[in-house]
Amino acid sequence: MATEEVVNLHAEAHHDAHDEHHAETFLTKYIFSQDHKMIAKQFLYTGMFWAIVGAFLSLLFRLQLGWPDTAFPFLETILGKWAEGGKISNDFYYALVTMHGTILVFFVLTAGLSGTFSNLLIPYQVGARDMASGFINMLSYWFFVSSGVVMFCSFFVHTGPASGGWTAYPPINGMRDIAINKGSGLGLDLWIISMALFIVSVLLGGLNYVATILNLRTKGMTMWRMPLTIWAFLFTAILGILSFPALLAAVVLMSFDRLAGTSFYLSDIVVNGQLLSHHGGSPILFQHLFWFLGHPEVYIIIVPAFGLVSEVLSVHARKPIFGYRAMVFSLMAITVLAFLVWAHHMFVTGMNPFAGSIFVLFTLIIAVPSAVKVFNWITTIWRGNLRLNPAMLFAIGFVSMFISGGLTGIFLGNSAIDIPLHDTYFIVAHFHIVMGVAAFFGMFAGVYHWFPKMFGRHMNDAIGYIHFYGTLIGAYAIFFPMHFMTGIPRRYARFDSFEFANNFAGLNKFISIVAMIVFVLQLMFVINVVYSSLRGRRMKSINPYGATTLEWTTPVEHFHGNWPGEIPEVHRWPYDYAINGKEYITQITPLSEDEVSHS
Amino acid sequence: MTTILGLIIIVCILLVIFYVARTVELTKELKGEADDTESASNAQGYLMFGFLIAFFIGIAWSSVHFLPMMLPAPSSVHGIEIEKLFNMTLFFTGIVFVVTHIVLFWFVFRYREKKGAKAYYFSHSNMLELLWTAIPAVVMLVLVVKGLVTWLSIFPDTKTLAKDTMVIEVTAQQFKWNIRYPGVDKDFGSRKIDTAHIGIATPDFWWKNELGIDWSDKASHDDFFADTLYLVKNKPVLMKLGALDVLHSFYLPHFRVKMDCVPGVPTTFYFIPNETTVEKRKLLSQLPEWQKINPLTGLQRYATFNFELACAELCGRSHYTMQKYVVVVEQAEYDEWVKAHIPIYVGIEKAKNAASAKLNGTEMNISNDSTMVIVDSMTKSRTDSKEVAVI
Numbered sequence: 001m002a003t004e005e006v007v008n009l010h011a012e013a014h015h016d017a018h019d020e021h022h023a024e025t026f027l028t029k030y031i032f033s034q035d036h037k038m039i040a041k042q043f044l045y046t047g048m049f050w051a052i053v054g055a056f057l058s059l060l061f062r063l064q065l066g067w068p069d070t071a072f073p074f075l076e077t078i079l080g081k082w083a084e085g086g087k088i089s090n091d092f093y094y095a096l097v098t099m100h101g102t103i104l105v106f107f108v109l110t111a112g113l114s115g116t117f118s119n120l121l122i123p124y125q126v127g128a129r130d131m132a133s134g135f136i137n138m139l140s141y142w143f144f145v146s147s148g149v150v151m152f153c154s155f156f157v158h159t160g161p162a163s164g165g166w167t168a169y170p171p172i173n174g175m176r177d178i179a180i181n182k183g184s185g186l187g188l189d190l191w192i193i194s195m196a197l198f199i200v201s202v203l204l205g206g207l208n209y210v211a212t213i214l215n216l217r218t219k220g221m222t223m224w225r226m227p228l229t230i231w232a233f234l235f236t237a238i239l240g241i242l243s244f245p246a247l248l249a250a251v252v253l254m255s256f257d258r259l260a261g262t263s264f265y266l267s268d269i270v271v272n273g274q275l276l277s278h279h280g281g282s283p284i285l286f287q288h289l290f291w292f293l294g295h296p297e298v299y300i301i302i303v304p305a306f307g308l309v310s311e312v313l314s315v316h317a318r319k320p321i322f323g324y325r326a327m328v329f330s331l332m333a334i335t336v337l338a339f340l341v342w343a344h345h346m347f348v349t350g351m352n353p354f355a356g357s358i359f360v361l362f363t364l365i366i367a368v369p370s371a372v373k374v375f376n377w378i379t380t381i382w383r384g385n386l387r388l389n390p391a392m393l394f395a396i397g398f399v400s401m402f403i404s405g406g407l408t409g410i411f412l413g414n415s416a417i418d419i420p421l422h423d424t425y426f427i428v429a430h431f432h433i434v435m436g437v438a439a440f441f442g443m444f445a446g447v448y449h450w451f452p453k454m455f456g457r458h459m460n461d462a463i464g465y466i467h468f469y470g471t472l473i474g475a476y477a478i479f480f481p482m483h484f485m486t487g488i489p490r491r492y493a494r495f496d497s498f499e500f501a502n503n504f505a506g507l508n509k510f511i512s513i514v515a516m517i518v519f520v521l522q523l524m525f526v527i528n529v530v531y532s533s534l535r536g537r538r539m540k541s542i543n544p545y546g547a548t549t550l551e552w553t554t555p556v557e558h559f560h561g562n563w564p565g566e567i568p569e570v571h572r573w574p575y576d577y578a579i580n581g582k583e584y585i586t587q588i589t590p591l592s593e594d595e596v597s598h599s
Numbered sequence: 600m601t602t603i604l605g606l607i608i609i610v611c612i613l614l615v616i617f618y619v620a621r622t623v624e625l626t627k628e629l630k631g632e633a634d635d636t637e638s639a640s641n642a643q644g645y646l647m648f649g650f651l652i653a654f655f656i657g658i659a660w661s662s663v664h665f666l667p668m669m670l671p672a673p674s675s676v677h678g679i680e681i682e683k684l685f686n687m688t689l690f691f692t693g694i695v696f697v698v699t700h701i702v703l704f705w706f707v708f709r710y711r712e713k714k715g716a717k718a719y720y721f722s723h724s725n726m727l728e729l730l731w732t733a734i735p736a737v738v739m740l741v742l743v744v745k746g747l748v749t750w751l752s753i754f755p756d757t758k759t760l761a762k763d764t765m766v767i768e769v770t771a772q773q774f775k776w777n778i779r780y781p782g783v784d785k786d787f788g789s790r791k792i793d794t795a796h797i798g799i800a801t802p803d804f805w806w807k808n809e810l811g812i813d814w815s816d817k818a819s820h821d822d823f824f825a826d827t828l829y830l831v832k833n834k835p836v837l838m839k840l841g842a843l844d845v846l847h848s849f850y851l852p853h854f855r856v857k858m859d860c861v862p863g864v865p866t867t868f869y870f871i872p873n874e875t876t877v878e879k880r881k882l883l884s885q886l887p888e889w890q891k892i893n894p895l896t897g898l899q900r901y902a903t904f905n906f907e908l909a910c911a912e913l914c915g916r917s918h919y920t921m922q923k924y925v926v927v928v929e930q931a932e933y934d935e936w937v938k939a940h941i942p943i944y945v946g947i948e949k950a951k952n953a954a955s956a957k958l959n960g961t962e963m964n965i966s967n968d969s970t971m972v973i974v975d976s977m978t979k980s981r982t983d984s985k986e987v988a989v990i
Contacts, residue, residue: 090916181916266863268863269843269844270811273808283861317718319718322724349861350867353754356750361747364743376728379727381706382706382721386640388640388711393643393647399703403695403703407692408692411689415747417688419855423857458627460624463620477657484668489850489911492919497920498907500670501909524616578718578720
């Protein structure tokens, strides 16, 4: 179908101002696109770029941790003064750790995950021609890109990128003094600017997602007929809108401390025997503001994965998701509780122990809705007819990772146990499994599943299977043994200063080697995506999986407006699988006469 | 040679993967989109079940291998309570971990795609939802109650502490710990955080009073700095913690103690060490892991065991070097140790006198001599820790 014709058809159906016929140029179609499908692809590719950068940084510091006494001359070739003699300098080690965290948490698992799939699926699955505002959607993407450009530039400033931890705690980051910490100079200024741009991106995107979900649902698409993906994106957007401004406030105040000599976070600081003039601030205030974002942030990362996995499990189990409403209510509970648990990151900051005990209560309560979700996923695959393609395998892998990582959260959430575990490898294992690897698994499940929708072609299954098993085994091989390094402090460039910490050299080497292998496997995934998007098997039917949701009623070829004619009307909930003697019934199929609507 | 061989192997692996991928692609192309995914699902079902078994074997093996290498049992009263809570949580979560994994992977295997098989329509059950909301909620409640009882017992009201509680002040800075003891009067001289006290010593004297110790307070005259944190067995100790420049965290892994040191915000941690360094070594000498020879010293590992103090909050480029030894002794030995220290005030006076004498007299190197005196007074116990190391 020619684009011209389609746009006309589409313009007939809807006479909205932005839907008017307009000629697409290369620039408006591929670069400054306002089409949600193109923006989704842009987020995906940008996210993959940052994932490779972030993972590569981790390989560099794994070299240091695995072989602290070995010189690698090639490091000096690529890093110059940061690796004189082939050994990574301490300053750069901490810059690597900081940037790895920042990039993975914000650019990959926030923008790359939620950005890709919210954009792709919200208009498709609620039955809208595009986002509420295509222009704001485009702005959201380009703010993300510019924030990335600023962050990337910070690698090349002479004092190096930010190196005071991705959490940017003052005072080490609150003073613009490179004698204290090299990365706290220009590198951190750029980090703050980048974060501010990123927050604008998240807010623009989030408002758009909420507006689209609430206002642009097609006829018959009641809230209780939305797929769980859409519920997940709705709660993710709400979390982002309510929490990211706190980070913006926090870093703006920190900039005042750094540049204008105010004392929001600084007090009684003695450097080189000199008392600084800052007085009356509290570093703990920053931690409260930071974690008021920082904890919802981990749910911003994992909740979209919840949605994607619920959908993929149900489609490929050929069975309705178990406990649809319980899934929505547990998401809702997690969203509310996410705002009430932030200080569990701060049990040993000297916070009032009574205040700590309230956060213990809420933190452990949040395990209940999480447990409900896990049991519902497991029940979903019970007595299904499981089509075990790479998307499904990653969804199952997600459930396994979420269990393994979630359970260790019960240790850390209990403040007394947190005393010895805080800032040790136990927590490194915990959060990498539960929000790093698990969110990646959710993202992979989503990419493998919706790839035909994105590109009209299929990914290669053989590489997909290798990618899956390699990543599953590799991720457990890297992070599971870290639980045994309980008590070994994290963020140590080497461990030989301490008797209690230096007996895991063999394990550290092992982890580093596995990390390299897993990195190569991810490159295979990237090649698979790029190659398949250009040369993969073509998608022949519009609904290859026999799924019920609206995105599989649109034509294979993309055009702005999604449906060539009227937007279809929705008659039923999205999980009518294995019912009435049929394998599946799409949402646009009207109810038969004797049928009672599920919702 | 090995590099070339390695490269050849990698290239071969990539070629194999490429051809497998290509073959799969071509077969799929031939079969068409509606091909049966059954055979793939069948193989994946077996592979996933195989993974589960390998996963459990891996966990069992790594537990046997790594458990002896972990931190030894806690050496403080509250540490034992934390350990109990940890084990209780491990019991509950361990059951959930094993059961959910077996069920998850068993379902994957058991319900893998079969031609003609039909999925069972089962969309919700309020009974089940209630069940798996209530059970985790009850377990969580048990853990919260146990946890909070332990947590609040670790932080007693500092005003109601036992009379014989030792107080030690630790002030962290990049990248060292200032450990200050109150001396024989058991009372700290006050500190003044202002420019009149901090950094001011005498114009001709190099030592900077970074802590802002107020010398007009007589109580400060017998306070001393120590290079090793000495504690007394079964005697409660209150750590008064602070930091000069950036965040640090006072971490005693063997005692399960951790508390941030925050510039401008004083923090404390109260605990009771319950075994001496010597006793701990005796205990460890029973364990095979600790009987191994340490290649650095040529001695068995338990023989050189020491409690340690570490920094657990990223504080800059040398964060990982902030190490001090901690030694737990009986009261008598502690008293001896205290007596062996020259108070800071006395050391500084001596150094100043020596410095001004030199200044008036000859052109000898001033700072070197005063350094000797002051360093001697502040790091007297460096020798102590060496002695401890070869007990």
